[in-house]
Amino acid sequence: MSGPLRWPVHPAPNDGEALSSWLRRIAGCYGTDIEHLGDDIGYKIDAGDLDDVDLAPPPGMIEVLAERTGVAPARLRQMSVAGSVPWLLDDMEPGPEGFPTYTRQLSVLRPAGKQKARVVPSWRPWLPDRLPARGCPECVAESPSPHPYRLLWAIPIVSSCLAHGCWLEATLAARSYFGMWDFDRPAPSPAPQHVLTLDQRTRDAFAVGHVELPRRRVHAGIWFRLLRTVVDELSCPLSENRPADTGTIRQIWKEAGYPARDGQGLWRPFEQQPETVQRHTMEAAAVTIALLEAGTITGRGCGAHLFLPEPDLELGDGRTPAEFSKSQPDNLKALGQALEEAIQAAREDPAEAQALYAFALIGCRTPESVTRLRADFAELGIPLEILSLTDGQASFA
Ligand SMILES: [Zn+2]
The missing domain is CATH 1.10.260 (434 Repressor (Amino-terminal Domain))
Structure with a gap:
């Protein structure tokens, strides 16, 4: 060369x-x-x-x-x-530990820790063996040949084009080639608002590294895992759930317009499902989030509250928490501010997250308190995947 x-x-x-x-x-x-x-x-x-x-x-x-x-x-x-890497996925190499680590640390519809354990050898999230060949008919029509191809069109974590508000369509040719569309371009088909809302959040996670949820901002690493958790909850055999959760999951699929689990008999991870099943499942995930945010359904997992609006808290004397905080002595105010800064730093910097986690772990005396701590970190939008997974086996004094 x-x-x-x-x-x-x-x-x-x-x-x-x-x-x-x-x-x-x-x-x-x-x-x-x-x-x-x-x-x-x-x-x-x-x-x-x-x-x-x-x-x-x-x-x-x-x-x-x-x-x-x-x-x-x-x-x-x-x-x-x-x-x-490491936000969308921990590692490019597929592995047997990936599935439970990625999809089972959080929970939304089902109570935490109630899922049937599954071993999926050689798994990595969101990526099928062959990346899908999809595109937005409008984007392709507007661009000169050879038409550019967006990376997100190849990952079945999104289903729509936000610029044009339409579904992505199969290109009927090798990925990145649009020869067929020069003769027979599919008509753009409008995607429903709940799908566009979901895809906007996922785009934000890729583009700016975080997502604004009703209650608080969450780190992209949390968002991708939260979404994959919902996909898992919607895809598991209904008999594995408690009756109340089964009812909620049935209601979601009905609202989405598809039979439960999109009619799949056997369980396979999302990544190995046919493309139409993937699309219907992502649509059901979008419906799930819309129903949670509207208060129509209640999720019983530890992450469900992230989709609820921030409550208007008032203390007994009518003051808001911010007003109460202002009235505190300066040293307490400084402590509160230092903690807020440490949490913000931990959201953005893995080393800061590790340091804060190690500090908080000092107060944990039981495995249950470690589990609670990890749930608190998830709720605060601090990515869990960067924390040591071995601390659950730490010895407790
Ligand atoms: Zn487009």
Whole structure:
């Protein structure tokens, strides 16, 4: 390979664009294809299988592309799924411990700790073996060929295009190629508001690292796990739930317009479901959140309250908590402010989270109090996945 020559012409990456899509557009500038572009930078890229590039580019490729284009490596990393580790997923490598760690630490519809244990060998969240080939008909119509492809279209965690308010549609061709649509483009079909609301939150989690819920802001790492927990609760065989929870889950599916569990007989994790079942399940998850927020259903899990509005608290003497706090001596005010700052820092910085957790753990004398502490951290929007999972086995004095 010759030295790191800069490509004199290249399009800037679009907001949210997948890495393979941008490479295809660069190749288009030079009248070549993505395979030849790969040869030029010393990497084999299979045009028929772009998943490798969009999941996790091979080591060194980001740095070479940064040299060739002048685009910052951090920006390029965000164009593949690996750029979202550890928030969207703990690790790109599938593993047997991933499923319970990711989907069972939180709870929304069912009481915590009541789920039947499941072992899913070689699992990672949200990613099917083959990434789906979907797109927004309007976005594609508005863009010149070769049409850019958004990374989120390839992850079944969203179902709609927020810019156009419509469902994503299967492209009927290899992912990132829209040849069929040049002749027969599907008509855009409006997505319901509850789906758009859910997808807006998920987009926010990717774009800004947090989501504003009615009660408080939660970290993206919590949001992705909370959503996958709801998906799990909606997908489990109904006989595994207590009757009251079964009734709620049936009500949600009915409201979504589908049979319970979308009529699936056997249990399989969401990632291994057919695409239509995935879409219906995400729609049911959106209905779940809308019903929780409206107070129509009550979730019995520890995370359900996140979807309730902040209560208008008044103390016995009619003062709000903020007014009460203002009236406190300065040293207590300072303590409260220091704690607030420590919590905010822990939401954003894993090292701060670990330090605060270690400090809070000093007061825990029983396994139950550790469980409570972890629930409190989740409620405060501090990501749990960065905390040591072995502290549950710590010895208690
Ligand atoms: Zn669109």
